[in-house]
Amino acid sequence: MESLLNRYRNITVLLLVIAAQLILLAVQVKNNRDIPFVRAWTVTAVTPIASVVEWFRGGSSGMLHNYVFLRDADAENRRLREEVGKLKMDNIFLRNELSQADRARALQVFQSSTQSKTLAARTIGAGAGSGSKTIYVDRGSVEGVERGMAVVTPDGIVGKVIASYPTASEVLLVTDPDFAAGVVSQKNQARGTLKGQGNGPCKVDYVPIEEKVEVGEWFYTSGDDRIFPRGFPVGMVTAVHEAQPFKEIQVEPSGLQHGLEDMLIILSGVHQEIPDTPPGNQPVYIAPAPPDATKTTGAADASGAPAAASGATAPATEADRLRAHYKALGDAQNHVFGENLPGQKPPNFNLALPPAGAQPPVKQNGVQSPLKQNGAPPPVKQDGAPPALKQDGGHPPAKQNGAPPPAPQDGTAAPAKPAGTPPAKSPAVPPGGGGR
Amino acid sequence: MDYSDSRILLSSQREGNKSRFRTWVSMVVPLAAILFQFFLPRFFDFLRFVEMPFLVVVYFALVRRSQINGLLVGALVGLAQDSLSKHPLGMFGIVKTLVGYFAASVGLRIDVDHAMVRLVLTFFFYIFHQVLYWVMVRALLSQPMDLEPQRTALLALLNAVIGVALFHFLDKLRDRA
Numbered sequence: 330m331e332s333l334l335n336r337y338r339n340i341t342v343l344l345l346v347i348a349a350q351l352i353l354l355a356v357q358v359k360n361n362r363d364i365p366f367v368r369a370w371t372v373t374a375v376t377p378i379a380s381v382v383e384w385f386r387g388g389s390s391g392m393l394h395n396y397v398f399l400r401d402a403d404a405e406n407r408r409l410r411e412e413v414g415k416l417k418m419d420n421i422f423l424r425n426e427l428s429q430a431d432r433a434r435a436l437q438v439f440q441s442s443t444q445s446k447t448l449a450a451r452t453i454g455a456g457a458g459s460g461s462k463t464i465y466v467d468r469g470s471v472e473g474v475e476r477g478m479a480v481v482t483p484d485g486i487v488g489k490v491i492a493s494y495p496t497a498s499e500v501l502l503v504t505d506p507d508f509a510a511g512v513v514s515q516k517n518q519a520r521g522t523l524k525g526q527g528n529g530p531c532k533v534d535y536v537p538i539e540e541k542v543e544v545g546e547w548f549y550t551s552g553d554d555r556i557f558p559r560g561f562p563v564g565m566v567t568a569v570h571e572a573q574p575f576k577e578i579q580v581e582p583s584g585l586q587h588g589l590e591d592m593l594i595i596l597s598g599v600h601q602e603i604p605d606t607p608p609g610n611q612p613v614y615i616a617p618a619p620p621d622a623t624k625t626t627g628a629a630d631a632s633g634a635p636a637a638a639s640g641a642t643a644p645a646t647e648a649d650r651l652r653a654h655y656k657a658l659g660d661a662q663n664h665v666f667g668e669n670l671p672g673q674k675p676p677n678f679n680l681a682l683p684p685a686g687a688q689p690p691v692k693q694n695g696v697q698s699p700l701k702q703n704g705a706p707p708p709v710k711q712d713g714a715p716p717a718l719k720q721d722g723g724h725p726p727a728k729q730n731g732a733p734p735p736a737p738q739d740g741t742a743a744p745a746k747p748a749g750t751p752p753a754k755s756p757a758v759p760p761g762g763g764g765r
Numbered sequence: 766m767d768y769s770d771s772r773i774l775l776s777s778q779r780e781g782n783k784s785r786f787r788t789w790v791s792m793v794v795p796l797a798a799i800l801f802q803f804f805l806p807r808f809f810d811f812l813r814f815v816e817m818p819f820l821v822v823v824y825f826a827l828v829r830r831s832q833i834n835g836l837l838v839g840a841l842v843g844l845a846q847d848s849l850s851k852h853p854l855g856m857f858g859i860v861k862t863l864v865g866y867f868a869a870s871v872g873l874r875i876d877v878d879h880a881m882v883r884l885v886l887t888f889f890f891y892i893f894h895q896v897l898y899w900v901m902v903r904a905l906l907s908q909p910m911d912l913e914p915q916r917t918a919l920l921a922l923l924n925a926v927i928g929v930a931l932f933h934f935l936d937k938l939r940d941r942a
Contacts, residue, residue: 346836
C-alpha cells in the first residue's frame, strides 16, 4: 500500500489539490457567497506594498516632472492656472467648473456640493486578469466602505464596490459586462438598464421601442437599482438603433473620460433632481493661446493697418474675447485681478470702453471725453466720472470683433483713428461681453 | 539519437539540472509577479496582456523539475490571482495547478535550458492555460466568455517571448544543485 502511494504520490497530490479547489469553487457558486478571509489575506498583503510603490512612484515622478524635465514648463503651468483661477473668481460670467484643470480640486468641489455623503478614494491597482474591468481603491471597510456602494466622479458614475477589505476595496467599472445600473434619459425620461460591454461604450438595455431617445441626449442614474442615487450623470448617447423588442442604445460613459485617478465612494446616497440641461462638466478643450499682444501691435504698426485686418488678433473663443474685455477694463482702472484684498472696491465692470472702430471723445453721463492713446495708459477716474480720453494718433484703432483695443506695451502707440472722426458713445456692455 | 551538447531530450532524470532557489527568491518572485499584474496595468494598460503570474509558475515548474512543487506553486499563485479578481476562488488556482504540474512533467523529460524549448513550451502552456480557463468559466460558472483563437495565439507568442527574457533573468537567481 505504501509503495503504491509512493508510486502515485505526484498524481495523488495533484488530484487532492484540484479536488480541494473544486470544493472551494462549488461552495462559492452554490451559496453565491465569497470566501472573504482568503481574499482579505491576499489584498491585505498586496495593497500595503502597492501603496508604498505608489508613494515612491508619485514622489519620483513628481520630482522628475518638476525639477528635471519640465521645471520651467511646470512653473509656467502653475502660474497660468493661478491666473485662470483668479480671473474666474472675479468674473462670475466665466465661472465654469470645466476650467478646473486640477482634478483633485474638482473632486473636492463636487464633494462639498453634492448632498450625498462621500469618501474620496484613489486608485491603487488594477484587477488581476487580462480582461479585467475592476480596479482597487485605497479605501476599505475601516473607512466605512461596504460592498454595493456607488463610485462616482464629477463627470459621472464610475462603478460600484464589489468587495471591501480593511485597507482597500474592489470596484467593478461600468464597462465590465457584469455591471448594470438603472438609468433614465434626460429629455423623455426613458428608463433602461445600463450594461457594460467590456470595452468602449456601454449599452442601455430594456428601453421599449416606443420610447424616444436621441443621439446626444444624456442618461442619468434613475435610483431604481438602490445603489446609485438618482440624478448622477451616466453618459451621452452616441448611437440609437431600432430593434425588437427594445432599442439598442450606445452610451459613452462620462465618468471614465478623464481617467481613473481620483473618485468618490458614496457612503450614503441622496437622490437629486435630474437637471434640465446636460451636465456642465463636459470635456475641456483648451483653445490655443491668444496671439501675443506685442507682436500684434507691432504688426499693425508696421503695416499701418488695423491688426484685425490680418485676423491675427481676433480672439479665438468667446472666453478669449471676454477675457480681453475684462483685462482692458482692469487696465483702464489700474485694477489687478485677484490681488485685491477683501473689502476693497471691485472694478466697475460697466465702465464704458471705446468700442473698436469707434472713436472718442466718449460721451458718458452726458459728458464728452476725448480719448488719449499716445503710448501711456489712459487716465481713468474711478469715482464714476468718465475718464478723460483723448486719441491723437494718426492711425485707425485695431478692430477686434468688438473687443477693446490691446493695451499699449513698451511705449508703442496703439493704433488710433484719424482725427476728425465723429465722436461715438460707447455701449455699457459690448456685444457678447457682459450679458450672459 | 544525437548525444551532442545540443540535444533536447534527457535520457534520465539525473541529467537534468534540478534547480534550487533561496527561500526569499521563491517568495518574492511570485509576489512580484502578482504585484506586476496588480500595479502595472494602471500606468501601462498595454502591458495588461502579460500574464506574469503564469510565466513565473511555468518557470518554477520547469526548472525545479518537481511535479509537486510545480503544482503547489501554481495553486498558490493562482489562488492569489483569484483573490484579486472578481471571479470565485479556484478558477485561476485550478488552471495554474495543472499548468504547474504538466510543466514540471515536461521539465523532467526535456532540457528546458534551451531558449527555443522555453519559447515553444511557454507558447503552448499559455494556450493551454487560456483554453482551460475558458472551459472552466463556461462549464463551472456558466458565464459567457469569448475565446478568440488568433488573439490568443498572438498573446501566447508575445508572452512566450517575454517569458524567455524573464527566464533568462530568473536563471541568475537560482542555485544549481
